[in-house]
Amino acid sequence: MATAIAPALRALVPPEPELTPEAMIARAHAMIPTLRARQAQAEAAGRLLEETNRDFLGAGFYRIVQPRRFGGYEFGLPTYVRVMIEIARGCPSSGWVLALVSGHPIMLADFDERAQEEAYGDDGDYRCPSVGSPVPVKPEKDGFRVSGAWDYTSGCDISTHAMVSGLIPDGKGGMTARLMLVDRADYTIVDNWRMMGMQGTGSRQVVVKDVFVPGYRTAPMAMWLARGENAAHANPMYNGRKGSFFLIELGAVVVGTVKGALDLYEDICRTKTMRFPPKVFLYESHEFQQYFGDAQAKLDAAEALLLKVTEHYVEACSADPVTGGDFSEETDRRLFAAAQEACKMAWDALEIIFTTAGTSIGQRDSMLARIYRDASVQKTHFVQQRSRTAVNAARLHFGLSPLTPF
Template identity: 40%
Template sequence: MASLAADGSLRIQPLPQPEPDLTQKRLLERARALRPLLRASQGECESNGRVPQAVVDALIKGGFFRIVQPRVFGGYEFDIATFYRVIMEIARGCSETGWVTSLVGGHPLLLSRYPAETQAEIYGADGDVRCPGALTPLGTASRVQGGYRITHSWVSASGCDLGTHFMGLARIDADDGGTLVQLLVDIGDCSIEDDWFVMGMRGTGSKRVTVTDLFVPDHRVLVVSGMARGAEPLDADVPLHENSMYSGLIGPFLIGETAAVAVGAARGALDIYEELLLTKKSMAPPFRERCHDPVAQQYYGEALSLVLTAEAAMVKSGEDYMAFAQAAKHEGTPFDTAKGLQLTMIAQRCVELSWQAIDLIYRTAGTTASAKQGMPIGRILRNIAVLRTHPVLQRENTAIQLAKLKLLDRVA
């Protein structure tokens, strides 16, 4: 909550955390404990085109949308590596639920760039905020007294069904498209239309969100640049929050949260594969469980090595993000484009490692286990196939950009 001090400045009254003694370890254990519910709900999630309400309730109660939410607003303010670890565990049980939890649960980093009064306003008295967003198609906001007015529809707004707020990207009318802004609105001022009919990731509920002749006040408008995975705020100064995590580059983190979903999904596929190899018998004498077959052992070992490598890289990239942000804030070492591209490239590679593991499992598990309608291995493959189509996960462009920085700078 917020109030005005005698000198007219804004005084922020810290909100209580739902569980002040919650630790990273306990939260990770809680995510693992959700796995049976998540696995059992996969079919319902996909068929209904949204995360089931019982799962949403468990995520809210468990504090999974408060992982990187500022402590002053009732969040736990855990680090990026912890966030990635938890998302991998949730996606291990259900990749669609992992996607929604990651995207919605990661947005407090972006919300921390809005003015202090805006943050105090949206977090309210209890800090219960879930803010999905969408970038495309780019809207057009008209300047009016005290703010902006806009009528627009954004697509692919993952998790909009469980949101309390929404962020949409727009350009400023009569500004030659040079200024981009992130508009923060109440979800109650939006209408939601289900146009998300896809072969995979159906359960993310990435639907169309529309606002009609909506007034957005100045303090709910954030000037940003670019249309990559999360438009980058122009102002890196975050005076309200001491934690350097809130002043780091937004784009690499948002790409990392996507990659964590793919890595968790690969681990989930490996869980199912392991169960299959331990229980399904060979088609040839002596008809022993497939886990005794050296070829099956090789398949499993290769898939395991891919998943383990991706998991380790994701956690290390989260640790690197925190180190880059801390060095920028306390030592003056820039968290620059090269560092951002480095983190992005690692995340993109983790997606590819995960895909290789999932593809291997799908090909070798058997037709019934993989291709039969409703089987979880097939669902995971479809989901991550769709995830891989996201423009920001195409690693070729990242490789070119980073190579130019590393090589041509030396030539110059």
């Protein structure tokens, strides 16, 4: 039997109570030129720029899926995806940071309500990356003593909190992983992010030393589990499994990244002429019409698939607004795999663009070259390994256990 949703002890008001999803998407689209102008600066800084962070705060982007009772807008996940696509279209690194930091209220929903109230505070300002690679932590009365270091903490510079991961005894002789919510004052940052692409994400190492984390500020680190009973929020999008949502986050960035590349390619086609007679513009050439059309079709298909995955994810979460209902692990893995396919189609479109745009776009300061480097690093993420996901989804379909967590 489903457990009743606990009533809010207090409620915050979002900065612009009448703001609509359409207006939020329009704000993101309007930022594209500004973000493109800042790409090189963000790459050189190796992090999300402070002025960009201020712009994101002012636009309300960090609050897109944040619960309304905690000062967010609680817009639907399709709105979230469309906003992230537009931001990544302007700057892949900035889009990556925003997608992960603003998407993680979905993960915070798995925590005890007290942890959520502390995280959102009196003004609802919550920005939080999460990191895996759990390290052993020491159980103490009512909590854990945490010390450790975690790499790849995207957006740690501009965040109010971080979700680090720890290993605790499971009572059966083994260990189990839990996410642990720590305040910004409780971690330091080591600048060890030196990458050929996505340098502007600032995905640096965070270090926690001898910090006590109360038990209620931890949650199972099980991406494939639904929230279960005692959910704090009636909106089902907060209470489903989290594995495929993670790929929805990253997929929006990938699609947006390649849409930005297609924008640049269109400019090239409209302004550059063929190398040999007749010296027509590239867009007037049958050859480049096919290149552009093929890339555009793949990208359109990628975006449509990602939005469909998002739609199916919400439907699965809605099977039961408290427990996630029949949102099975197999369903989650299949959505996970479908989102990976969307990323692959987008990257295939980028290959057409980069291969045919001309050698000059390979210059170090070329924006198209930067996007290509960014995409190359995106592909290396451990959740983007399609063959592993396919095997695990198939094993679940045939009643076998998955071989790996992702």
